[in-house]
Amino acid sequence: MADIKQIIAARVAKELKDGDVVNLGIGLPTMVANFLPEGVDIVLQSENGIMGMGPAPASGDEDVDIVNAGAQYVTVNPGAMFFDSATSFGIIRGGHVDATILGALEVDQHGNLANWIVPGKMVPGMGGAMDLVVGAKKVIVSMQHTQKGAHKILKECKLPYTAVGVVDMIITEMGVMEVKPEGITLTELHPDFTLDEIKAATGCELIISPDLKPME
Amino acid sequence: MNPGHIREAMMCEPHIEEDFDITEKEKGRLINKLKTAQESIAEIKDGATIMVGGFMACGTPEILIDALVEKNVKKLTIICNDAGVPGRGVGKLLSNGQIKTLIASHVGLNPEVAKRMNTDVEEDKLECILVPQGTLAERVRAGGAGLGGFLTPTGVGTIVAEGKQVIEVDGREYLLEKPLRADFALIRGSVTDMFGNTTYNGTTRTFNPMMATAADYVIVGTCEVVEIGEIDPNNVVTSGIFIDAIVGGETQWQI
Numbered sequence: 001m002a003d004i005k006q007i008i009a010a011r012v013a014k015e016l017k018d019g020d021v022v023n024l025g026i027g028l029p030t031m032v033a034n035f036l037p038e039g040v041d042i043v044l045q046s047e048n049g050i051m052g053m054g055p056a057p058a059s060g061d062e063d064v065d066i067v068n069a070g071a072q073y074v075t076v077n078p079g080a081m082f083f084d085s086a087t088s089f090g091i092i093r094g095g096h097v098d099a100t101i102l103g104a105l106e107v108d109q110h111g112n113l114a115n116w117i118v119p120g121k122m123v124p125g126m127g128g129a130m131d132l133v134v135g136a137k138k139v140i141v142s143m144q145h146t147q148k149g150a151h152k153i154l155k156e157c158k159l160p161y162t163a164v165g166v167v168d169m170i171i172t173e174m175g176v177m178e179v180k181p182e183g184i185t186l187t188e189l190h191p192d193f194t195l196d197e198i199k200a201a202t203g204c205e206l207i208i209s210p211d212l213k214p215m216e
Numbered sequence: 217m218n219p220g221h222i223r224e225a226m227m228c229e230p231h232i233e234e235d236f237d238i239t240e241k242e243k244g245r246l247i248n249k250l251k252t253a254q255e256s257i258a259e260i261k262d263g264a265t266i267m268v269g270g271f272m273a274c275g276t277p278e279i280l281i282d283a284l285v286e287k288n289v290k291k292l293t294i295i296c297n298d299a300g301v302p303g304r305g306v307g308k309l310l311s312n313g314q315i316k317t318l319i320a321s322h323v324g325l326n327p328e329v330a331k332r333m334n335t336d337v338e339e340d341k342l343e344c345i346l347v348p349q350g351t352l353a354e355r356v357r358a359g360g361a362g363l364g365g366f367l368t369p370t371g372v373g374t375i376v377a378e379g380k381q382v383i384e385v386d387g388r389e390y391l392l393e394k395p396l397r398a399d400f401a402l403i404r405g406s407v408t409d410m411f412g413n414t415t416y417n418g419t420t421r422t423f424n425p426m427m428a429t430a431a432d433y434v435i436v437g438t439c440e441v442v443e444i445g446e447i448d449p450n451n452v453v454t455s456g457i458f459i460d461a462i463v464g465g466e467t468q469w470q471i
């Protein structure tokens with residue numbers, strides 16, 4: 001199997017439409033920008049104050065005043081804009097971001113998301129995640145299907161919520177799932193896995209779409 | 217129009233400095249905002265509440281942080297987007313044991329936070345209050361804009377909502393979030409004129425413009441100090457009316 005993160009990022013990229021305003025979380029989601037299909041140009045929003053973020057600069061070409069939300073040097077594309085954090089989150093909460101792609105510790109069948117705290121163990125903080133998932137028009141969770149075998153897709157989140165009922169789609173190395181009122185529906189299955197394998201790796205009932213397709 | 221023409225056109229802009237009629241007395245008053253870093257923080261005492269601009273230390277006035285570390289004031293309440301990283305931004309204050317309470321949205325990239333929150337020495341214990349980033353930015357904005365708070369959907373149904381009023385508007389639930397103000401704000405400018413008018417390059421802007429409006433005494437640590445009139449009014453982000461002290465010599469940020 002090719003690199004798991006690349007498989008996930010490449011599949012997430014297909015969800016984006018030309019002209020979409022998109023906020024990518026740190027880590028795996030950042031890779032999505034490398035897999036955009038031909039003819040799809042998106043406008044990347046970075047919550048630390050960029051609309052129109054570009055790729056990383058070549059070594060030696062860094063502008064020390066321009067970084068992404070992961071504090072790495074980035075460039076900006078022609079037509080970009082910088083703004084303050086209040087404006088940035090006005091854009092986010094105001095529904096002007098078409099899609100946000102981020103990781104999760106847990107997601108449940110109601111679309112509840114937990115990704116900011118493990119009480120007593122890890123308290124990184126929510127950063128901009130709570131605002132992003134509440135404000136973005138489409139919330140795509142991109143993550144490995146399990147945490148070393150432990151279920152991350154559950155009946156009910158055990159960890160404190162980032163937000164309730166916000167997740168629209170989950171994309172993992174095993175498949176593509178949509179969160180619907182009736183539950184989590186598998187729409188695509190990666191050819192490297194069987195239905196039994198993905199069901200076993202999922203902590204809640206997985207509804208199989210009648211139009212189930214192979215994940216590419 | 218080629219780029220050369222654009223540059224010429226910009227140079228032909230009205231001479232802004234001639235539009236200002238500044239008396240010698242006013243000039244004296246304005247120039248008095250220029251201070252050394254040490255002078256600018258002279259009034260900051262133990263227990264002060266301080267807003268610090270920046271995002272992962274990009275847009276944080278290191279020159280002012282260094283002066284605070286040198287002065288070694290303690291039991292500070294710091295309001296900042298994050299905890300910086302060890303050796304950068306408010307991370308320096310944390311490492312030096314100067315912060316009692318940290319109000320921030322994200323602290324995961326500074327391992328000292330967890331260490332200091334979990335210490336058994338009661339006196340050194342760090343209190344960390346986590347606030348969603350958009351809510352933090354808007355609370356500071358509200359504090360500077362005379363608002364009694366605002367309603368946000370962020371945090372509804374989560375532990376962020378604990379103890380807060382939930383208000384329903386047109387069928388959707390919102391949290392009432394209250395304004396934040398501070399005794400001092402330490403902000404970082406790219407170019408500041410002698411009145412305090414300030415511009416911010418790239419992603420250094422972050423929380424700085426809001427914080428400049430939400431504290432009793434506002435200090436800007438800036439990379440370049442210029443004469444009044446040298447910044448095109450179209451480009452000023454923070455008006456000099458908000459600035460009490462100007463400290464030059466801030467260096468550009470390096471990761």
